[in-house]
Amino acid sequence: MKILRASNHKRMPWKNGGGETVEIAVFPERASLGDFDWRVSMATVATDGPFSSFPGIDRTLSILEGKGMRLMIEGREPVLMTGETAPLPFPADVATSATLVDGPIVDLNVMTRRGKLAHSVQRLAIDHPETTEVGAATTLLLCHSGAVRVTAGETTADLVAGDTAVLTDATAVTIEPAASAVLFLITIDKPAV
Structure with a gap:
C-alpha cells in the first residue's frame, strides 16, 4: 500500500490551457499527458467550455465540489452531473463540452489507455x-x-x-x-x- 497525501499532489495546467489540474497519480510514474497508461486527477472548472481531447483514452468523471455541470458528449443526450450523480464513463477522444450549473466545480477524472487497461x-x-x-x-x-x-x-x-x-x-x-x-x-x- 502506497499513500499519496493531498499536500503532495502535483498541480499542472490543463492540456488545452483552460484551467488547472491536480494530478493525484499517474502510471508509469512521471508519464506525460501523451504517454500515460492510467491517470487519476482533479480539475477545477470555472468556466463553460470544451474538454481536452485525449486520443485512445477512456475517462470516468465524478463531481467532487460545486453545484454541478451539464455535459454535452457527442452522440449522447446531455447529462446533468452533480455530487450525487454516479461516476460517468465516456471516451476522452469524443467531442465533449460542459456548462456549469451555478459557479465553479471540482471534478475527479480517471483515465486509462483503451485496449491496454x-x-x-x-x-x-x-x-x-x-x-x-x-x-x-x-x-x-x-x-x-x-x-x-x-x-x-x-x-x-x-x-x-x-x-x-x-x-x-x-x-x-x-x-x-x-x-x-x-x-x-x-x-x-x-x-x-
Whole structure:
C-alpha cells in the first residue's frame, strides 16, 4: 500500500490551457499527458467550455465540489452531473463540452489507455466498517470527505480528505470510517477479453 497525501499532489495546467489540474497519480510514474497508461486527477472548472481531447483514452468523471455541470458528449443526450450523480464513463477522444450549473466545480477524472487497461469508479458513502473485494491489478481509494482507516492484508493506513491509498494486487480492502466518509474506489486492470 502506497499513500499519496493531498499536500503532495502535483498541480499542472490543463492540456488545452483552460484551467488547472491536480494530478493525484499517474502510471508509469512521471508519464506525460501523451504517454500515460492510467491517470487519476482533479480539475477545477470555472468556466463553460470544451474538454481536452485525449486520443485512445477512456475517462470516468465524478463531481467532487460545486453545484454541478451539464455535459454535452457527442452522440449522447446531455447529462446533468452533480455530487450525487454516479461516476460517468465516456471516451476522452469524443467531442465533449460542459456548462456549469451555478459557479465553479471540482471534478475527479480517471483515465486509462483503451485496449491496454480498463477501469471502474464507485462512489462510496459509508458510516460503518466494511470490507470490499477488489481483485484488480491496481486499486486506488480516494478519501473525499471524512477520515478512514484502510487495511489491506497486513498493512493499515489512515486517510483524511484528499489522501489516496494505492494498492497493488490486493484482493480485499477494509475501510473503517471515523464517523461518516465519502470515498471513491477506483480499480484498474487489463480489459476483459
